Amino acid sequence: MTKPVSRILVVEDDPLVLRELVKGLNAAARSLDNPLGIVFGGVATAREALAAIEADGDLQAVLADDKLYSLPGSRKRNGRKKLQMSALELVQRITRLRPELNVYILIAQEKEDDVVDALFTEAVDGYFYREEGDYRGIYRILNAQIQEKARTPFTDQLKNYVWMAKDQWHTPGHSSGESLRGSPWVNDFYEFMGEHVFDADLSVSVPMLDSLMEPRGVIAEAQQMAAKAFGARRTFFATNGTSTANKVIFQTLLAPGEKLLLDRNCHKSVHHGVVLSGAHPVYLDSALNRKYGLYGPVPKKILLNEIRKHPDAQALILTSCTYDGLRYDLAPIVQAAHAKGMKVIVDEAWYGFARFHPEFRPTALESGADYATQSTHKVLSAFSQASMIHVNDPAFNEHLFRENFNMHTSTSPQYGLIASLDVARKQAVMEGYKLLKRTLELALEIRKLINSTRAFRVLDLEDLLPEETKKDGIRLDPTKVTIDISGCGYTVEELQRELFDRFNIQVEKSTFNTLTLLLTIGTTRSKVSRLYDALMRLAREGRPARRLVRTPEIPAFTRLRFLPRDAYYCGGELVPVLDDKERVNRGLSHRVCADGIVPYPPGIPVLVPGQVITPRIAEYLAGLLRSQKRTELHGVVFEGYQPCVRVLRPAEEKSLKRIG
Ligand SMILES: Cc1ncc(COP(=O)(O)O)c(C=O)c1O
Structure with missing residues (x-):
């Protein structure tokens, strides 16, 4: 196992004092217990300190003089010392x-x-008197505090318990894998997964492992450490992904009939959350990049207007960054929403690492959001489904939140997932900066390499932004790399097949004209080379370029006649989209949809429950069903070969309260 190196930077303007300090502290580190590999180095100026902090990903702490004066060579003419930077500014x-x-x-x-x-309001971890010269004392404190940060309370306890090897008279049924280990039929699964997967798969019957439903021990501790790391007042571990995290927040903040501002482009869990909470959704139209068929963020003007028009809304939810890496200039939007008393939720499913490198900040919480949901598993080292809910809402109703959290959480959560969140937090804190720095370098490199093939082109912010959002201060997360593939001559399906079958490469997602690659802290230089090699070979085939495929534009949102929840829970009836002659079924128009109908790609609902189906929408659905294109239509039900949509019966419509 590789051992960590933890560098500590001493910033002191007096060269003699600096030398003594570094020497004394290193001597203490050598003679005392030093499991984290602590070494001290020194600089004499604030400028050098900031440069070292930026350059050195192994730095864990800074010990700075309270007043940094100019060095002898750069003193004022009268020989007086000039202040370089106050401790406050440096911190x-x-x-x-x-x-x-x-x-x-x-x-x-x-x-x-x-x-x-x-320094009272700043994040200072401690003070030492210079004159005391107690190097061993200083070292002990720094070592203890860095070790504290590197602790994983839940994971440590889980490992302890596994090594205690208690006899299990409780769930899960495989009982540490015993049911599989000796089996001639299924022991291959045991071997494949590894013994610790089974050993660590435990249950709430073990009190020393705490309870996710009512954490008071090691899970509570792990969550508190995560809150500190991610800049939240409170953090909760979710073992059903951000899909569940979004629903929990909605059910906490929104009573049936209360308004929620949201983007139609939000993830489907947001739309499901609307149904579950009974909220009254007000849809904000996201801008479309027509050239590439990509739906972008909601223009700031629309956002601010809608916030003004709906002061009675309880909450606003935005996705930042989007799947394609576009992130809002959140602070002014949050301020406008707060001015009207709305809570702001930001779905950061794709942005859980952002706190740990300045290139990606400010995060949603740093921009003032009340809630942020993050799929830690998507972009950091947690297992799939492991997410975090961060809360900064000053009026957080913990009891209500807990009730809703528990409503959605299995009473048998996977302990491996909880452990992986604990570890992902530790890694982000201890080496996140370093890993993200490398990821950013790779992202830059991969962009250059892909563009050099000429047949493939990485879309930059200018290409991705729809016209109406160009002045909104939106930025691009460079770790999401969207490539225009029209120049390579392959269709997107053919290209994905070639990459997979010939080059062993699986990408994150595609549209008709683009592929998106996701770089994470797990991306290696070898993977970059292999991808470049594959794209270069495909480019050298010299196939003629294709025209960009025109993605059918989703009709604008029409009108909600009923609350989505009311419509969804009606039994309804199935009505065909096409008639016997494959023409659009006129009987569908003016009916009210009971389900969400979502063409994929792009994955944005064309209809939500409670929405009136207009002739234009019916025509659009019919067009998609008739076309040869590879568009899935989630929510459409096939009765035999007949594609149908579930709509409300006239009697059901009469029984419901209309909202529009
Ligand atoms: C914007 C957004 N929010 C939420 C989710 C759901 O996250 P999870 O997979 O963690 O449930 C996704 C998943 O792709 C997403 O893209």
Whole structure:
């Protein structure tokens, strides 16, 4: 196992004092227990300190003098010392760059009160008197605090329990894999998965592993550590993905009939959350990039207008960043929503790493959002389905939240998932900056390499943004790489097949004209080379370029006649989309849909429960069903070969309260 290196930077303007400090602290580190590989290095200026903090991903802490004066060579003409940077400014700049670093201040005894007062609201982890020269004492404290940050309370306890090898008289039925291990039929599964997968698959019957439903022990501790790491007041581990996290928040914030502002482009869990909570959705139209058939963010003007028009809305939810990596300039939007008393939820399913590198910040919470949901599993090292819910809502109703959380959470959560969240947090804090720095370098490199093939072109922010959002301060997460494939001569299906069969490459997603690659902290340089090699070979085949495929444009949202929940829970009836002659069935128009109908791609509902089906929408659905294109139509039911949509019966319509 590779051992960690933990560097600590000492910032001190007096070269003699600096030398003594670094020497003394390193001597202490050598002579005392040092499991984290702590080594001290020094710089004399704030500028050098900030450069080192940016460059050195192994840095874990900074120990800075409370007042950094100019060095002898750059003193004022009268020989007086000039202040380089106050401790306050230095701490603020360090926190802006890397909030996960521990920061300590060296003070002179007589100035203690001033310094501590000035830094009261900043994230300072401790103070030391310079004059004391207690290097071993300083080392012990720094070592202990870095070890504390690197702890994984739940995972450690899980490992302890497994090594205790208790006899199991409880669930799960495989009982540490015993039911599979000796079986001639299924022991291959045991061998394939590995013994610890089964050993660590435990249940609520083990009190020392705490309870996800009512955490008071190691799960509570792990969640508190995650909250600190991600900049939240509270953090909750969700073992059913962000799909469930979104629903839990909706059911906490929205009573039936209360308004929610949302984008039609939100993930389907958001639409399901609307049904479950009984909310009254107000849809904000996301802008369409017609050239590539990509739905982008909601234009800021529309957002601000709708917030103004619906001051009675309880909440606003936005997706940032989107699947394609577009992220909102959130702060002004959050401010406008808060001014009307709305809660802001940001679906950060694709952005759980953002806190750990300044390139990706500010995060939703840093922009003032009340709730952020993150699929830790999508972009950090957690197992699939492991997500986090971060809460900064000052009026957080914990009891209600807990009730809803428990309503959606299995009473037998997978303990491996919880452990993986604990570990993903530790990794993000201890080496997230370093790994993201490398990921960013790879993202830059891969863009250049792909563009150099000439047949493939990476879309940059300008290409991706729909016209009406170009002045909205939207930025691109460079780890999502969307490639225009029209120049390579293959259709998207053919290209994906070639990449998979010939080159062993599976990409994240596609549209008719694009492929999207996802770079994560697990992306390696070898993978980059193999991808480049594959694309280069395909490009050299010299196939003639294709025209960009025109994606059928989803009709604008029409009108909600009933609350989605009311419509969804009606039995309804199935009505065919096409008649006997494959023409659009006129009987479908003006009926009210009971389900969400979602063409995929692009995955945006053309109809939601409670929405009136217009002739234009019926025509659009019929067009998709008749076309040869590879569009799935989620929500359409096939009765034999007959595609149908579930709509409300006239009597059901009469029995429901209309909202529009
Ligand atoms: C924007 C968005 N939100 C939520 C989800 C659901 O996340 P999970 O897979 O963690 O349930 C997804 C999944 O793709 C998503 O794209």
